[in-house]
Amino acid sequence: MNSFDKVRNFFFYFSIALFIASIVTIFTVGLTLGIDFTGGTKYELSFDKLPERSLVEEAAKKTSNELTSLQLIGSNGYQMKFKPTTADNLKNLNKELESYVPKEQNLEIVGPSISKEITQQALVSMGLALLAIIIYITWAFRKVPKPTTPLSFGLSAVLALLHDVVITVGIYAVLGKFFGAEVDTLFVTAILTVFGFSVHDTIVTFDRARENLILHPEKDFVANINNSVLQTVVRSLSTSMTVVFVLSALALFGGESIRWFVIALLIGVISGTYSSIFVASPLLILFQKFHRR
DSSP: OOHHHHHHHHHHHHHHHHHHHHHHHHHHTOOOBOHHHHOEEEEEEEESSOOOHHHHHHHHHHTTOOEEEEEEETTTEEEEEESSOOHHHHHHHHHHTGGGOEEEEEEEEEOHHHHHHHHHHHHHHHHHHHHHHHHHHHHHTTTOOTTSOHHHHHHHHHHHHHHHHHHHHHHHHHHHHHHOOOBOHHHHHHHHHHHHHHHHHHHHHHHHHHHHHHHOTTSOHHHHHHHHHHHHHHHHHHHHHHHHHHHHHHHHHSOHHHHHHHHHHHHHHHHHHHHHHHTHHHHHHHHHHHHHO
């Protein structure tokens, strides 16, 4: 076993521990679901004179509007999300804040049936995306030399992808618990984007592995995979860092309305880069050993 094998194995076991910790976090801490999944009201107001957040929170409480989220929009408005409420309660909220001259900008009401439909569509979308990825990668790597199987490439990529998604959701659960990050349709969009980015990074490494397996059949399978990772790691890191820099700037200066969406993308991109190096390749080696046995 060479030094790279030791490093790879260490990070692979670390990834397993992190994966398990994320699952435990998801089930114990839970996700903070937005109104897209629970039903409720999204209400946007602009003001001639912007009130303090505490005043808006107090006014909502007084008027029986159960506030779940309060975000600043621009320099003179708030986006408020409530559990199911009534039109009269919203009118009373406007009266409470009338000294600041509130102007309604947007009102969206999501009922239970709509939220259930959104949940089902989100799950179906992710399931179909995973299935399509397995089929595509299995087909794309159909010419790998035997005894390597193309299905092992597809399964390794998807399991690495699931690692990225579970870790992203686990971290998001913690962010929701302590900072109010909500799981909404934007979060689902971020997860589907992570699907594409993570698989793209893994395919770069796997494609080089396929080339090395064809060009160097005399070498051990593990040696070919290790060489492939070492040959592509700089490219993977360089590509990912450019995305990380852009997303970091958006998270800091992009405004509250997209901040959690960008943070979910940022977590997923970092996890995807990591998994393409330390998760996907070790999984491919494990599948190969299992296949030989």
